[in-house]
Amino acid sequence: MKTRSQVFLALTIVILSAVTLAAFxxxxxxxxxxxxxxxxxxxSAMSAGSDEAQPVSLSADAAARIGVTYATVVTGSLPxxxxxxxxxxxxxxxxxxxxxxxxxxxxxxxVDFTGANVRAGQPxxxxxSPELVTAQEELLLAKGLLEEAQAGGGDRAMKSAxxxxxxxxxxxAYWDIPEAEIQALEDxxxxxxxxxxxxPASGVVVEKNVxxxxxxxxxxxxxxxxxxxxxxxxxxVFEKDISIVGEGQHAMVSFEGYPGEMFHGSVTYIYPTxxxxxxxxxxxxxxxxxxxxxxxxxxxxxxxxGGNMExxxxxxxxxxxxxxxRSVVFHRMSNGQLHPMExxxxxxxxxQIQVLSGLREGHVVAASATFLIDAESNLGAAMAAMAGMDHxxxxxxxxxAGDEGMDHSQHQMGDPPADTTGAEMDHSGHVMPPxxxxxx
Numbered sequence: 001m002k003t004r005s006q007v008f009l010a011l012t013i014v015i016l017s018a019v020t021l022a023a024f025x026x027x028x029x030x031x032x033x034x035x036x037x038x039x040x041x042x043x044s045a046m047s048a049g050s051d052e053a054q055p056v057s058l059s060a061d062a063a064a065r066i067g068v069t070y071a072t073v074v075t076g077s078l079p080x081x082x083x084x085x086x087x088x089x090x091x092x093x094x095x096x097x098x099x100x101x102x103x104x105x106x107x108x109x110x111v112d113f114t115g116a117n118v119r120a121g122q123p124x125x126x127x128x129s130p131e132l133v134t135a136q137e138e139l140l141l142a143k144g145l146l147e148e149a150q151a152g153g154g155d156r157a158m159k160s161a162x163x164x165x166x167x168x169x170x171x172x173a174y175w176d177i178p179e180a181e182i183q184a185l186e187d188x189x190x191x192x193x194x195x196x197x198x199x200p201a202s203g204v205v206v207e208k209n210v211x212x213x214x215x216x217x218x219x220x221x222x223x224x225x226x227x228x229x230x231x232x233x234x235x236x237v238f239e240k241d242i243s244i245v246g247e248g249q250h251a252m253v254s255f256e257g258y259p260g261e262m263f264h265g266s267v268t269y270i271y272p273t274x275x276x277x278x279x280x281x282x283x284x285x286x287x288x289x290x291x292x293x294x295x296x297x298x299x300x301x302x303x304x305x306g307g308n309m310e311x312x313x314x315x316x317x318x319x320x321x322x323x324x325x326r327s328v329v330f331h332r333m334s335n336g337q338l339h340p341m342e343x344x345x346x347x348x349x350x351x352q353i354q355v356l357s358g359l360r361e362g363h364v365v366a367a368s369a370t371f372l373i374d375a376e377s378n379l380g381a382a383m384a385a386m387a388g389m390d391h392x393x394x395x396x397x398x399x400x401a402g403d404e405g406m407d408h409s410q411h412q413m414g415d416p417p418a419d420t421t422g423a424e425m426d427h428s429g430h431v432m433p434p435x436x437x438x439x440x
Contacts, residue, residue, distance in 0.1 A: 073315055073355065080309055083303050086300045096225045098223035106211070115205060121198050140189060181196065200225075207223065232287075250264070266285065271283070283304075314353070321374055332363075338373055341359065
């Protein structure tokens with residue numbers, strides 16, 4: 001019986017210990033994987049509960065594997081250069097319109113297609129107009145009266161005839177009839193059915209709104225002419241770069257149609273408004289166009305040069321991580337850690353950007369792979385926050401070492417018998433397995 005009692009007591013202790021360990025595992029076991037997951041990362045610099053980005057420690061092999069390079073903060077002069085795009089347009093000061101001042105019908109067209117090159121004074125069309133015919137007749141009549149007055153009239157008659165002739169000539173001149181045409185009419189002495197309208201300026205016909213036989217009226221735009229010997233380029237400049245651009249500034253312009261060739265011009269006007277949708281302002285450049293190589297509508301790459309700024313702190317543009325709300329760089333500390341630092345940036349040019357505050361000359365910063373470093377830093381902040389979570393509801397207590405520290409006050413185990421030698425124990429409440437040892 002003594003052997004059976006000892007076996008039963010041992011089984012009871014084992015069962016209770018297993019139940020206690022299972023309950024402990026269910027309540028506090030979730031902490032173990034979290035600690036295991038943090039192995040391999042050096043977050044010794046974390047402060048528990050912090051939600052800020054944390055310093056990051058990278059070995060030389062890890063830095064080389066993700067492509068981290070470093071650069072030193074230097075003091076230098078940032079070139080005031082703006083790179084942007086634009087489109088070729090007409091020089092509006094060199095546009096002209098052909099509009100008649102009389103009513104009539106087009107009898108003949110000398111320039112009959114859009115894109116034709118014309119010279120100033122070149123015939124454009126012949127027009128029949130009853131008004132022109134009447135004006136010619138009046139001119140010839142006034143000239144005849146003047147000749148009669150000169151032959152036998154008095155001074156007063158000669159003066160009146162001369163005034164009539166001058167008025168008739170002026171009337172035709174006001175209708176844009178060239179002086180040579182008027183003189184030819186007087187020399188000929190007969191009325192012409194049609195008169196010729198000529199180009200007021202040289203250029204290219206960019207718009208044509210007339211055909212043979214069409215009726216014309218005063219104010220109609222029959223032709224639009226553009227002198228392409230000089231063109232404009234309207235460039236779009238971001239709002240942050242407008243302060244760099246000024247009138248008279250030199251510009252270098254390139255076009256896809258002429259690879260390797262650079263055109264030079266200057267800023268002639270800065271438009272007074274900014275587009276609300278694109279946040280850009282328009283800048284007008286003026287370029288000479290020998291050979292008419294530049295066509296309105298061509299796409300242009302523009303580089304504006306405004307000299308150099310005063311000396312300032314500079315870092316590579318790739319070193320600055322823009323989060324939308326702030327700008328961050330990773331400063332390499334003396335212990336090798338990469339510490340995130342918020343900076344205030346200014347203008348940029350090429351691959352460099354101005355730093356207004358947050359760094360000092362000589363600081364070493366990460367110049368590449370900043371996004372990956374930031375991800376590791378944010379992971380460190382998240383893990384630090386997890387480390388500071390309140391575990392008061394877990395009630396884990398001290399870590400048990402064997403059976404020590406376990407509270408068994410709630411377990412009714414009973415007092416062991418002081419002396420079980422020869423004593424009868426009451427096992428009526430227990431179902432014991434048969435004693436196979438005695439049956440053999």
